[in-house]
Amino acid sequence: MTTTSTTPSSSVPGLVHGVYAEGEPIRDTKAPPGPIDRRWNTRKFEASLVNPANRRKLSVIIVGTGLAGGAAAATLGEAGYQVKSFCYQDSPRRAHSIAAQGGINAAKNYKEDGDSVYRLFYDTVKGGDYRSRESNVYRLAEVSTNIIDQCVAQGVPFAREYGGLLDNRSFGGVQVSRTFYARGQTGQQLLIGAYQALERQVAAGTVEMFSRHEMLEVVVVDGKARGIIARDLVTGEIETHLADAVVLASGGYGNVFYLSTNAMGSNVTATWRAHRKGAHFANPCYTQIHPTCIPVAGEHQSKLTLMSESLRNDGRIWVPKNAADCEKDPREIPEEDRDYYLERIYPSFGNLVPRDIASRQAKNVCDEGRGVGPKVGDFRRGVYLDFTDALKRMSAEAVAEKYGNLLDMYQRITGENPYEVPMRIYPAVHYTMGGLWVDYDLQSSIPGLFVTGEANFSDHGANRLGASALMQGLADGYFVLPHTIRDYLARGPFEKLEESHEAVVEARASVDARVQKFLSIKGDRSVDSFHKELGNIMWEFCGMERSEEGLLKAIDLIRGLRDEFWRNVKVLGAADTLNQSLEKAGRVADFLELGELMCIDALHRRESCGGHFRAESQTEDGEALRHDDEYAYVAAWEWGGQDGAPVLHKEDLVYEFVEMKQRSYK
Amino acid sequence: MNLTLKIWRQAGPKAKGEMVTYPVTDISEDMSFLEMLDVLNEQLNARGEEPIAFDSDCREGICGMCGLMISGKAHGPEVTTTCQLHMRSFSDGDEITIEPWRADAFPVIKDLVVDRGSFDRIIQAGGFISANTGSAPEAHSVPVPKPKADRAFMAAACIGCGACVAACPNASGMLFMGAKITHLGELPQGQPERDARVVNMVSQHDHEGFGGCTNIGECSSACPKEIPLDVINQLNKDLRGALMRGE
Incomplete structure (x- = not known):
């Protein structure tokens, strides 16, 4: 790093750090008061009802068909509302929820091991490093049990015991067994359940499905969300869809890093366009980096593949003690020359420390020059995950029974046999806890615009626990949104809106203009080359460890890159046809704006919490150090205009039930 | 290279x-x-x-x-x-x-992009269990024998990619359909709609222009999730039964 200035070169005087302004705090999140176990019931009772005969006069647009969007579309369709559902894939069944492996948590306490709704609530608040809302998290834990009932009724084939009852396992270092699973394909099975429920409503005529459609703008009329502008990805036609309310269930933004475990098409466009229209974006710097992914093999890499962290239950993680051994065959490095660094630093938790800690320590040993595997740039980015001891202890058959599908996947991707040679792993971006700010009703700061699943910021604080993403997606989609959105819809039907309305025409014209702009730049660089460069900046300066100096530099670099993008991007083909380069251009343009906001958020939060580690805020032995007195709040960012600075609104986090503590895993 | x-x-x-x-x-x-x-x-x-x-x-x-x-x-x-x-x-x-x-x-x-919307329409015809949100009984109220649960899971592994259709000389969608029939048909929850499901799905399959099955087995060999050919037997058996029962 060479930058020494304390503000970016293009910063504006009068702003905090030269990059953002501070606005009014957010005082009301609309959670009802009272005992925490009564709040959701109170809210459901107080939410207005809609007469069944009136429901078919009310319309809802839902963007995204993963667990949060698919479940909501099916449920609102069943209730009798007119639903329009959108996804960019060729079928709603492809949404990236499908790739979740491990499982779904629920406080069923089928193992009678001391689990309860309260304990799931407590674990989730603690796991989020005390940066989530108690009311929301309690509700999540409360409805978790309904999710399992619902999915079983739909025919989701969860793992079962010989007696025919559901099996559970402990997951992600939790001490109770509350995780329901379907081998390594839990996300797939839950999504197919929601997809089938959705297709049933398509057949019933309550849901109209628009696959291969991408939302490119939200229509806001008189301060309310009233529709979207979408592009038909096959014909290129720009379409206007109007409704009484809009739900964004469009997933997370991990692909801002270019390489992540997200699907190739996962993007921030739906939420980012809404942000630009007035929806606050909360805690964008909270990203989760998963420790057990297959390392980058070379410059051509297009995505990263996660292997379930259950591998850490039996595998041992190490690197050579001496950098000189890093090119050797690992089987020839004697025991005394190996550094089992997690076991050394954290004797009580060892290889099972939480995701953020395992990831950061892998980075540290590689930064020291002790990484293994091929050099990418100047460093080897990999550590060994070694099953040699497990193979001796358990036999190859037992290891195959437990981990066979994962080890096969590793072999298919790397060409190396993990039964003979230690696997190589490295952390990769996996999940984003930040997202659009929502209140207790999952409504954003634009009335009528609701946000569910990974797309909102609500339940995971600064770090998400394993097997909780599927839980939140389905909780929002099946059991929370359908109640809260009816309270909003009960105020309708809203004034009939014509496509000729000024706000609609303007939204549509802006989308048309943007599409034409991409095609008319005719520069020298491909969209992918910009995306890769942005990803490198984000990974270097806003990845596992962040510092003031690095973040300020990153902001400068991103601004420069964005400027070049709009002058020099090359998008071939036409607007009126399937054009994948054009699709990517729009997504990368939005990532180039989001990336800067992530760095600003990371810069302003001068503490380490969960997935956000600030080099300036650590204990003497290098562990994350929170500052609850200064930072126990949600950072909700308001769009400051194309040339303006984002405005920070703080929502204080009040802990009435759980006491804030520093985590320790030594 | x-x-x-x-x-x-x-x-x-x-x-x-x-x-x-x-x-x-x-x-x-x-x-x-x-x-x-x-x-x-x-x-x-x-x-x-x-x-x-x-x-x-x-x-x-x-x-x-x-x-x-x-x-x-x-x-x-x-x-x-x-x-x-x-x-x-x-x-x-x-x-x-x-x-x-x-x-x-x-x-x-x-170029290399095709429209597989016909698969979605086959699912719309009956590839689901009707269970409105909130109507479900407690999950443990219906035990499922492990062999049946395992077979349902095996069939549910289908990812709907369409390789079975592409590999089949008749361009038949029977493996895709048989996988769904088997997945839902093995489970107690899937019984009430079992007859109607198979009849409606097969009817939609034929309407979409897929061919029939002549037991060649290319579908199963090409299947990335290794769905076995016997799901088609299951489909045919269910279809015969349903037609005999007058569905």
Whole structure:
């Protein structure tokens, strides 16, 4: 790093750090008061009802068909509302929820091991490093049990015991067994359940499905969300869809890093366009980096593949003690020359420390020059995950029974046999806890615009626990949104809106203009080359460890890159046809704006919490150090205009039930 | 390694397509097949030629979005999805043909991209259990014998990629449909709608223009999730039973 200035070169005087302004705090999140176990019931009772005969006069647009969007579309369709559902894939069944492996948590306490709704609530608040809302998290834990009932009724084939009852396992270092699973394909099975429920409503005529459609703008009329502008990805036609309310269930933004475990098409466009229209974006710097992914093999890499962290239950993680051994065959490095660094630093938790800690320590040993595997740039980015001891202890058959599908996947991707040679792993971006700010009703700061699943910021604080993403997606989609959105819809039907309305025409014209702009730049660089460069900046300066100096530099670099993008991007083909380069251009343009906001958020939060580690805020032995007195709040960012600075609104986090503590895993 | 690719190019649904030859050089064996196409597309873009359209999303073998006919085999020479096929399965100097799925029920949209909406419509016809949100009984109220649960899971592993249809000389969708019939039919929750499900799904399948099954087995051999052929037996058995019961 060479930058020494304390503000970016293009910063504006009068702003905090030269990059953002501070606005009014957010005082009301609309959670009802009272005992925490009564709040959701109170809210459901107080939410207005809609007469069944009136429901078919009310319309809802839902963007995204993963667990949060698919479940909501099916449920609102069943209730009798007119639903329009959108996804960019060729079928709603492809949404990236499908790739979740491990499982779904629920406080069923089928193992009678001391689990309860309260304990799931407590674990989730603690796991989020005390940066989530108690009311929301309690509700999540409360409805978790309904999710399992619902999915079983739909025919989701969860793992079962010989007696025919559901099996559970402990997951992600939790001490109770509350995780329901379907081998390594839990996300797939839950999504197919929601997809089938959705297709049933398509057949019933309550849901109209628009696959291969991408939302490119939200229509806001008189301060309310009233529709979207979408592009038909096959014909290129720009379409206007109007409704009484809009739900964004469009997933997370991990692909801002270019390489992540997200699907190739996962993007921030739906939420980012809404942000630009007035929806606050909360805690964008909270990203989760998963420790057990297959390392980058070379410059051509297009995505990263996660292997379930259950591998850490039996595998041992190490690197050579001496950098000189890093090119050797690992089987020839004697025991005394190996550094089992997690076991050394954290004797009580060892290889099972939480995701953020395992990831950061892998980075540290590689930064020291002790990484293994091929050099990418100047460093080897990999550590060994070694099953040699497990193979001796358990036999190859037992290891195959437990981990066979994962080890096969590793072999298919790397060409190396993990039964003979230690696997190589490295952390990769996996999940984003930040997202659009929502209140207790999952409504954003634009009335009528609701946000569910990974797309909102609500339940995971600064770090998400394993097997909780599927839980939140389905909780929002099946059991929370359908109640809260009816309270909003009960105020309708809203004034009939014509496509000729000024706000609609303007939204549509802006989308048309943007599409034409991409095609008319005719520069020298491909969209992918910009995306890769942005990803490198984000990974270097806003990845596992962040510092003031690095973040300020990153902001400068991103601004420069964005400027070049709009002058020099090359998008071939036409607007009126399937054009994948054009699709990517729009997504990368939005990532180039989001990336800067992530760095600003990371810069302003001068503490380490969960997935956000600030080099300036650590204990003497290098562990994350929170500052609850200064930072126990949600950072909700308001769009400051194309040339303006984002405005920070703080929502204080009040802990009435759980006491804030520093985590320790030594 | 250096390769010669012969790739189907088709500008749009109604345009006439043709095979076009593209040499590619310096391909690493660690690349996935789709990353090799990414490299080619970057080169085409740099030369001012429109990149080749192909579908992919998760690139970890689970979403079912990718699917190419590679030298005449659905998803290529290994039993896996196209995105999980790696270049180490090929040798320097190979000539590889790359085509879209070919079936009347999967019309080509552009280049290697096809429309598999017919699969969604088969599911709409009956590939579900009707259980409105909130209406479910407690999950443990209905135990499922483990062998049945395991068989349901095996069939539920289908990712809807369409390789079975592409591999079948009749372009039949029976393996896809049989997998869903078996998944839901093995479970107690799936019984009330079992007869109507099979009749309605088969009717939609035929209406979409898929062919019939003549027990060749190419579908199962090409299936990246190794769905066994006996799900088609299950489908036929369920269909016979349902018709006899007057569904």
